[in-house]
Amino acid sequence: MKAYSVDLRTKIVESVRRGISKSETARRFGVNRSTVNRYLQRLDESGSLAPKRRLGKRPKLDECAMRLLGEDLQARPWTTHKQRREFLFAVCGVKVSEATICRSIKRLGHSRKKDRPERANETSG
Numbered sequence: 001m002k003a004y005s006v007d008l009r010t011k012i013v014e015s016v017r018r019g020i021s022k023s024e025t026a027r028r029f030g031v032n033r034s035t036v037n038r039y040l041q042r043l044d045e046s047g048s049l050a051p052k053r054r055l056g057k058r059p060k061l062d063e064c065a066m067r068l069l070g071e072d073l074q075a076r077p078w079t080t081h082k083q084r085r086e087f088l089f090a091v092c093g094v095k096v097s098e099a100t101i102c103r104s105i106k107r108l109g110h111s112r113k114k115d116r117p118e119r120a121n122e123t124s125g
Helices: 006-017 022-029 033-046 063-075 081-092 098-107
Strands: none
Touching (some): 006 022, 006 033, 022 033, 063 081, 063 098, 081 098
16 A cells, blocks of 8 residues: 655644644545544654655575575586575575575576477477
């Protein structure tokens, strides 16, 4: 769900400041009453009505581990995900799942598919 615009938030707060009840303001603008309360509280505490920035999760493998994983892919392309996971734990002390290893390999742009030469159809002559 997208956050309400700062312009709408400002209008909601101004409506309450002009003396219109919080419930009536919520009905007029089509928002929940708790949203009106939250905007008033946020303006009093921080002085801003801008939406909070949501930060994503930090990556499980840092830059050093990703670099090591890339080097390991070049040096030992036949290694399984389990072996790569154990390698990273031994070298970096990072404990991750095999699924995380798989996603990280994809992020590095590598594929585990074998390069197969195109075969001619046996029925074609």
